[in-house]
Amino acid sequence: MTYEALERLVNERLPDCLNSLGEIPATLREAMLYSLEAGGKRLRPVLLLAAYGLLQEDVTPALPYACALEMIHTYSLIHDDLPAMDNDTLRRGKPTNHVRFGEAVAILAGDGLLNAAFELMLREAAASESLAGLRAAEMIARRAGVTGMIAGQTLDVTLEGTQPSLDKVGYIHAHKTADLLTAPMEAGLILAGASEDQLVAGRTYGYHLGIAFQMVDDLLDLEGDPARMGKHTGMDAAQGKLTWPACVGSARTREDAAAHIRQAVEAMEVFGERGIFLKALAQSTLTRVQ
Amino acid sequence: MTYEALERLVNERLPDCLNSLGEIPATLREAMLYSLEAGGKRLRPVLLLAAYGLLQEDVTPALPYACALEMIHTYSLIHDDLPAMDNDTLRRGKPTNHVRFGEAVAILAGDGLLNAAFELMLREAAASESLAGLRAAEMIARRAGVTGMIAGQTLDVTLEGTQPSLDKVGYIHAHKTADLLTAPMEAGLILAGASEDQLVAGRTYGYHLGIAFQMVDDLLDLEGDPARMGKHTGMDAAQGKLTWPACVGSARTREDAAAHIRQAVEAMEVFGERGIFLKALAQSTLTRVQ
Numbered sequence: 001m002t003y004e005a006l007e008r009l010v011n012e013r014l015p016d017c018l019n020s021l022g023e024i025p026a027t028l029r030e031a032m033l034y035s036l037e038a039g040g041k042r043l044r045p046v047l048l049l050a051a052y053g054l055l056q057e058d059v060t061p062a063l064p065y066a067c068a069l070e071m072i073h074t075y076s077l078i079h080d081d082l083p084a085m086d087n088d089t090l091r092r093g094k095p096t097n098h099v100r101f102g103e104a105v106a107i108l109a110g111d112g113l114l115n116a117a118f119e120l121m122l123r124e125a126a127a128s129e130s131l132a133g134l135r136a137a138e139m140i141a142r143r144a145g146v147t148g149m150i151a152g153q154t155l156d157v158t159l160e161g162t163q164p165s166l167d168k169v170g171y172i173h174a175h176k177t178a179d180l181l182t183a184p185m186e187a188g189l190i191l192a193g194a195s196e197d198q199l200v201a202g203r204t205y206g207y208h209l210g211i212a213f214q215m216v217d218d219l220l221d222l223e224g225d226p227a228r229m230g231k232h233t234g235m236d237a238a239q240g241k242l243t244w245p246a247c248v249g250s251a252r253t254r255e256d257a258a259a260h261i262r263q264a265v266e267a268m269e270v271f272g273e274r275g276i277f278l279k280a281l282a283q284s285t286l287t288r289v290q
Numbered sequence: 291m292t293y294e295a296l297e298r299l300v301n302e303r304l305p306d307c308l309n310s311l312g313e314i315p316a317t318l319r320e321a322m323l324y325s326l327e328a329g330g331k332r333l334r335p336v337l338l339l340a341a342y343g344l345l346q347e348d349v350t351p352a353l354p355y356a357c358a359l360e361m362i363h364t365y366s367l368i369h370d371d372l373p374a375m376d377n378d379t380l381r382r383g384k385p386t387n388h389v390r391f392g393e394a395v396a397i398l399a400g401d402g403l404l405n406a407a408f409e410l411m412l413r414e415a416a417a418s419e420s421l422a423g424l425r426a427a428e429m430i431a432r433r434a435g436v437t438g439m440i441a442g443q444t445l446d447v448t449l450e451g452t453q454p455s456l457d458k459v460g461y462i463h464a465h466k467t468a469d470l471l472t473a474p475m476e477a478g479l480i481l482a483g484a485s486e487d488q489l490v491a492g493r494t495y496g497y498h499l500g501i502a503f504q505m506v507d508d509l510l511d512l513e514g515d516p517a518r519m520g521k522h523t524g525m526d527a528a529q530g531k532l533t534w535p536a537c538v539g540s541a542r543t544r545e546d547a548a549a550h551i552r553q554a555v556e557a558m559e560v561f562g563e564r565g566i567f568l569k570a571l572a573q574s575t576l577t578r579v580q
Contacts, residue, residue, distance in 0.1 A: 024436045025445055028436060028441065079401060082397065084397060104375050104448075105444065105447070111400070114405065115435040118408040122424060138413055141409035145402065145409050146402040147314055150405060155315055157394045158317055
């Protein structure tokens with residue numbers, strides 16, 4: 001399947017997932033859908049489906065987990081954009097959630113998406129009495145949690161304006177970004193019945209892709225065109241964010257990103273022919289800054 | 291076991307649960323613990339253990355789920371106290387989380403506690419390959435979610451200042467409060483291997499206890515002594531909150547609370563002798579306003 005085909009599967013299923021939860025108050029539902037449907041590349045759920053597809057033909061059984069992961073990603077963006085956090089007013093070319101719905105509803109929409117993600121995964125795993133589903137959800141919980149993404153977010157916010165160092169930047173981005181790209185690799189592979197070796201390969205891929213992805217993101221914030229990106233640029237420097245270019249400069253960041261992508265690609269070797277899609281996906285990350 | 295004995299079990303286990311997750315950034319961990327250890331009656335986890343104890347002798351296997359539920363309750367208080375929500379500065383006699391740690395960390399501590407609750411339950415259920423654990427976690431997710439507690443919170447916030455009606459107040463409190471007292475009854479009973487009839491009885495108990503509990507809370511906000519309660523009173527009226535006394539007056543609210551408690555007590559009949567503890571617990575709710 002192509003990236004676009006997987007993305008379409010996710011886009012079609014996302015509103016159904018939300019509706020399947022039952023009667024949600026109108027404002028809350030609207031706010032959740034607003035950010036869920038604001039677009040984005042659906043990278044995390046596509047990775048989960050692609051990881052599942054490394055071992056299985058039909059990826060649809062993995063769709064609820066893929067949608068749950070996108071909900072977690074979306075909640076993190078809504079909370080991250082709040083005035084008390086990064087105070088962003090524009091995302092993907094649209095006003096951020098709190099600008100559109102007010103802070104109170106934005107906070108609740110974020111909480112709601114996080115809770116809904118687990119509700120979906122638990123319901124799916126319980127309905128099919130799937131221990132693999134349970135383990136996949138556990139892995140996602142860990143990567144998204146207080147030793148994972150939320151740990152990275154916390155240091156990203158609390159270390160703002162301090163002296164950049166590779167230690168700090170490495171920690172923040174390993175958790176804030178790479179953990180949520182590693183989670184879909186692990187979850188997809190667990191759901192597909194992967195061996196321990198295959199799981200390690202997926203984890204390696206997710207980590208290196210995540211770090212490279214963040215390096216590219218930092219470069220785009222520094223050098224990108226806001227009109228093309230649908231968000232404000234130059235925000236990192238204005239907010240004193242700890243970024244890769246702030247540590248080692250743009251040229252070295254570009255080189256390091258390429259090195260991480262090479263490692264991600266290499267990790268896919270164990271899957272032979274079936275690894276080609278994820279190899280190409282990793283390589284395409286770099287073209288955004290070439 | 292006494293209420294105090296169950297409460298002690300929860301208080302002892304809560305920090306271990308947090309520590310078991312791994313290395314949490316210091317500020318985030320401190321903020322999560324600050325609110326977790328701010329006290330409170332531990333009503334929800336005690337209910338979960340008591341519900342489990344209706345059918346089982348040793349309640350310790352249910353402890354991780356009980357602690358997870360307290361984490362969910364605590365996150366909801368942290369987010370509810372935020373300036374954009376109820377803007378409370380005092381809770382349980384201490385500054386609220388965002389007053390102590392700042393808004394950004396308070397938002398992340400809330401997110402962290404919600405995520406940690408699911409991480410704990412999923413890890414526990416996966417480690418013991420327990421389908422009952424999976425179903426209990428699913429039930430908690432549903433009651434805490436966008437058709438449960440978060441739905442109630444949303445209407446509580448968005449309907450502030452509108453004309454009170456029993457419809458609105460009934461919906462808000464059925465979800466904002468009663469759903470999180472029903473969840474422990476359901477989860478505890480599912481974990482203990484209850485029959486469908488027993489589950490229905492537990493659900494009935496939780497609902498009526500929850501509504502009565504909220505009525506008492508509304509009366510205390512109206513008439514209580516702030517020094518004794520460790521929080522500001524008269525906030526509901528000042529914020530235009532939709533409360534039971536605002537709908538039907540204090541005297542009728544007091545009568546209705548007593549009627550709901552009678553229904554909760556009645557629901558415990560099916561458990562015979564073993565139901566005595568939960569009957570007494572329900573009745574004690576009323577003594578706060580007698």
